[in-house]
Amino acid sequence: NGIVHHHLTDSTNTRARELARDGAPEGTLVVAESQSAGRGRKGRSWLARPGEGLLFSLVLRPDMDPSRAALITLMTAVSVAEALIRETGIDARIKWPNDILVGGRKLAGILTEMSMELDAVDYVITGLGLNVNTPTEAFSPDIRDIATSVMAESSAPFSRVALLQAILSSFETHYHTLATQGPESILTRWKELSDIVGRRVRVSMMREEIEGRVTDIDADGVLLVTTDAGEALRILSGDVTYLD
Ligand code: BTN
Known part of the structure; x- marks a missing residue:
């Protein structure tokens, strides 16, 4: 499967969408050191200085009903939280639908975009922005109280490649489980890693x-x-x- 690496691109989600539209297979990965127009949910932007964040998008072609596409976001969140816990020891939590928090501060966000053909899913792009080696001072004053990074939480810089590998390997396991066994185990794991139920x-x-x-x-x-x-x-x- 193809890996496309950009030093600078507008948005890895946009790049991945174009590749998917041109027929790129499931598993195609687009990674960038920095983005000039990184996108978040609801028209917001995602900012990261070059080389400090993990910014990537994955092309998926799940055989699922479009009404269940939210499961891809939940599954991505579970994979990211598990990889962070395992690799860094950080107490990562999931906030519905797609934020990864630690101590109430946002560490990562997920942007899932779906394209349908007739009534079926054609492709899904799942994009992750994770603050890895971002020093606290790099966050603008208006988000300094609500944003954090792996380095800020563990007081040591971290290998972005190691995190990418851990996230993708956790993702692969859960994606396979979702396809073969349905969503139950992912939902159970999601609820364990989130603290939203009952609140x-x-x-x-x-x-x-x-x-x-x-x-x-x-x-x-x-x-x-x-x-x-x-x-x-x-x-x-x-x-x-x-x-x-
Ligand atoms: C959010 O929290 O609203 C979601 C943020 C998602 C950001 C990532 S960075 C890599 C990928 N490319 C984008 O343009 N957005 C996602």
Whole structure:
């Protein structure tokens, strides 16, 4: 499978999408030292200084119903958290749907993009931005309290290649499990690594904001919340703030 390495590109997700559109096989990996237009969820940007972060996107062609695509994001989050715990000893946690936190600060984000053909998944791009050797001073003042890096948490620089290998190997195991055994074990692992179930949250969505308690994550990776008014909601996408 192909590995494409860029010193500078606009966004590895955009590059991977173009390759996938041109027929690149599953497993094609795009890595960059830096991005001029790194993208986050909801039109936000992802900033990383050259050589400090791990920035990559993977082309996948899962044989799954598009309604279950959220599982790819959850599976990526599990793989990243497990690799971080194993390689660095950092107490990495998952925040729904796709953030990796340590001590409440964000260490990594995942951007999953799907393309469909007729009613089936054509390809999925899963992109990871992980702050590895970013010194705390490099974070702009407005995010310094909410962002962190592997180096800041373990007070030593870390090999980005070693982390990439660990993440990809964990990913491969979980992707295989998802395809052959279904999502149960990934959901179980996700719940262990996340602390969202049972908590009071505020969820900001496109048009509304709700408060309530998280009761579970369902088999499609959808967040189940019971609002303070007693209404049960299925939430596909949104920004979560913990209230307790
Ligand atoms: C988020 O937290 O909102 C997701 C951030 C995802 C950033 C990564 S960096 C590599 C890949 N290429 C992009 O343009 N975005 C993802």
